[in-house]
Amino acid sequence: MIPLSRRRAFLIVFALLLTVFIAVIALALLGLRKGGYASSTAVVNSVQARSLARSGVADIWIKLSKDPLFPGGAGDDQLRFSFREDVRDIDDNYIGSYRVIMDRTDRLTHEVLRIESTGIAGALTDESSQYTIYAELSTVSGDFRFKVWQEGTNPRL
Amino acid sequence: MEGLFSLFIVFMVLGSLAHTLSQAATVKKNTKNMDQAIEEFHALFTMRADVLAALAISSPSEGGTSSTLTLSKINPMLSYSTRIDVLGDPLDPFEAAEQVTVEYRLEDGLLKRFQSAPSAGTTAERLLTCEQMEVSLGAGVPSILEIRLSFDRGRVVKQRSLKVAVNAL
Numbered sequence: 001m002i003p004l005s006r007r008r009a010f011l012i013v014f015a016l017l018l019t020v021f022i023a024v025i026a027l028a029l030l031g032l033r034k035g036g037y038a039s040s041t042a043v044v045n046s047v048q049a050r051s052l053a054r055s056g057v058a059d060i061w062i063k064l065s066k067d068p069l070f071p072g073g074a075g076d077d078q079l080r081f082s083f084r085e086d087v088r089d090i091d092d093n094y095i096g097s098y099r100v101i102m103d104r105t106d107r108l109t110h111e112v113l114r115i116e117s118t119g120i121a122g123a124l125t126d127e128s129s130q131y132t133i134y135a136e137l138s139t140v141s142g143d144f145r146f147k148v149w150q151e152g153t154n155p156r157l
Numbered sequence: 158m159e160g161l162f163s164l165f166i167v168f169m170v171l172g173s174l175a176h177t178l179s180q181a182a183t184v185k186k187n188t189k190n191m192d193q194a195i196e197e198f199h200a201l202f203t204m205r206a207d208v209l210a211a212l213a214i215s216s217p218s219e220g221g222t223s224s225t226l227t228l229s230k231i232n233p234m235l236s237y238s239t240r241i242d243v244l245g246d247p248l249d250p251f252e253a254a255e256q257v258t259v260e261y262r263l264e265d266g267l268l269k270r271f272q273s274a275p276s277a278g279t280t281a282e283r284l285l286t287c288e289q290m291e292v293s294l295g296a297g298v299p300s301i302l303e304i305r306l307s308f309d310r311g312r313v314v315k316q317r318s319l320k321v322a323v324n325a326l
Contacts, residue, residue, distance in 0.1 A: 015163035019170045026174050033181060040188050043195050050202065110241060110250055136237065136250070145324040147251050148231045149210035151202070 045121045045129035048096060050151065052087060052119025053133045056098030059085065060115055068139065079105045096121040101157045113137045116157040197308060200268060200284040201319045204304055207259050208321045212251065220296035226261040226304065232274055263290050288314065299324050
């Protein structure tokens with residue numbers, strides 16, 4: 001017959017072993033989902049970068065619709081111009097930024113401005129996703145509008 | 158005493174496990190819903206990008222509603238330098254010969270995108286399962302084009318809509 005003290009010790013050891021066993025199963029289950037969480041987060045970041053890129057195109061469109069000679073101060077010899085703007089939410093949290101490149105090479109010959117906007121989700125030190133929109137803006141009088149709009153392109157300018 | 162302590166440990170661990178698993182199930186369900194929503198948004202964003210690039214919209218007609226969206230835009234396969242090539246090509250970078258026709262319509266319960274180029278034939282892309290599509294276009298220029306998509310998600314039918322400012326008809 002097994003002494004009572006040994007049976008008590010057995011219960012505690014059994015409980016601890018069960019604890020470890022279940023904890024390992026739980027961690028393994030959570031680990032399996034890690035890839036799914038990461039991919040969902042990546043998709044959200046991509047959507048955010050896409051929205052930031054659209055903001056960049058809208059920004060340059062507004063600037064040019066107010067001032068057809070934008071950027072003021074840059075000489076005609078400067079064919080390319082770029083700027084970068086940070087974007088924050090209403091609580092002043094940093095969301096990301098967009099970088100806009102404008103090519104004025106054919107501004108006079110074809111009345112076209114080539115524009116590229118890249119949205120960057122996340123902080124400069126922790127950029128999580130980028131998305132680029134390429135557009136061609138007609139500057140013909142009475143026909144000031146985008147005539148080419150391509151999303152998700154590789155940088156061209 | 159040791160028995161009670163052991164039971165306490167076992168139930169505490171089992172309770173934690175049950176909580177963790179229920180939270181994981183909730184996250185999995187939310188992730189699935191989010192993935193579906195992102196798939197729907199992606200389809201709408203693709204349509205919006207085409208509408209923003211449209212040089213002309215032939216369906217729906219001005220002030221009308223249609224179950225298809227048809228438009229013409231510059232062939233994205235042609236680079237800008239190709240389109241302004243002076244050798245055997247007019248200098249207009251937006252001429253008709255360099256355009257493609259894009260059509261969105263439902264076929265066999267799927268939302269499909271068809272792209273027709275004069276020299277390359279027609280290519281079709283399947284975007285996602287969709288029950289109904291309705292596109293309406295306001296009168297005049299500039300105007301608003303509204304796209305409404307309905308998705309059957311088992312017990313519920315979800316509707317997504319998107320409005321795009323249009324500067325050309």
